[in-house]
Amino acid sequence: MKSMRNNNRGLTPQSTPTKIPLSQRRLKTKPALTLLGILLLGNIFWFVLWLLPSGEKDSSNEPVATIDGDKITRQQWLSEMESRYGKETLQDLVNEAVMEKASEKYDINVSKEEIELEIALMHSAQDTTDTSMENLTKEQLHQKIRAQLILEKVLAKDIVIKDKQTAAYYKENKSLYNIPTSYRTSIIMLKSKNDAENVQKELKSGSEFSVLAREHSLDTASASLGGDIGYVTADQDGVDRSISSAVQKLKKGEVSGPVSLSDGRYALLQVLEVNKGQEFTYEEVQGHIARELAMEQLPSTIAPEVFWSEFKAKWYYGEAQ
Structure with missing residues (x-):
């Protein structure tokens, strides 16, 4: 089915893949997979904010559509948006805020260069059919990546990865960091x-x-x-x-x-x-590799919600998770 779909798109069948180490597969795909579930939610949130009235006039009963004379009001529309996407969007916002608190408590810093590295790696690993990254503005994408990096750094802070491990990994997978x-x-x-x-x-x-x-x-x-x-x-x-x-x-x-x-x-x-293509030196990606290798030692299901109780997070849908 995959090769048939590719041919329909002007793509040629893939050659038989070689066996790739688990850490290499994770390194290439994890940033995009981690963000995939939250990209759409971020856009929905900002779209709803844009729809909210900015003046004093009550526009809740203002029609946003009519069908044979019957109106659908702005309030009906926003209520439906909230019922469908409100919980996930609010959860995303709380997670980002919790991660900022965690960065302060644990003295975690995320540099612009680290974010740009993640974006470059995401582009290099992105499937041609995956356009999810383009659903966010540059600022939104940077914030999502920042929150994810804070989470990973907090989780990996007590895991020791030796320099010889990161150096060996870089040598074995140098092509991952030579991005065309x-x-x-x-x-x-x-x-x-x-x-x-x-x-x-x-x-x-x-x-x-x-x-x-x-x-x-x-x-x-x-x-x-x-x-x-x-x-x-x-x-x-x-x-x-x-x-x-x-x-x-x-x-x-x-x-x-x-x-x-x-x-x-x-x-x-x-x-x-x-x-434009980039080639990253070992010094530029050493921290990234160490964090990725450390994360492989942790359960893959760890999410920002594990810190909600620590930072007394409460929300509209209940107590801290």
Whole structure:
């Protein structure tokens, strides 16, 4: 099923994977997996705040939609949002606040460089179908990562990892820290070159790439996202070589001409963002490696909620968890 889906998106089947050490798999995937469950909640929270009335006028009965004359009021809408997402969003906010308290009590510092390292590693490990990172603003993403790093540092503070362990790990997995330039890419996949040229004319006449992707792209998975297929690198497995080659020639915001794919179809590509490649030295990632190795000695289910009682956290849904 996976290879069939990839071929439908202009991707080539993956080669047989080599056996990867547990620590290496965790290092590449853990930051993205940890944040995946909370990315959407952060956006929902800020969206609800934006909807709340800023003036003195009571707008709770203001209609936000009408159906055959029947109104749906702002209060009904917000109440429904709260019932569906309120608990998770509030829990996320409490966790962030608790982690800030923990950083003060245990004298935990998180530098900008540490956050940027995590973001770079997340981009390098991100699957092309995973666009969850783009659901947050830069500030929101930084705050999520900061809270996660505080949690990990507090949990790992009493675990001793020797320098020879981190040095050996870096030597064995140095390629993880040599991150290639990545291109956040959108695609419109079409049956023929003629179809691609016709869509290209619509783009030149002023039509939005994302709109045309939803209307015309044969790749239904990315079409629903306005064509967004996430980050693509030059030698990325599972990506049609024509795509990875074409994006390297584009600047941010540029759109390619028709690109011939290995399966006979054609694609138009747009580069939304370019993240320049980075190579991290051992000194730059030693702390990261030590923390990751320490975390592997702890249960994977540990979450910020374990600190709620310590910092007397109470919330709308009950006492500290």
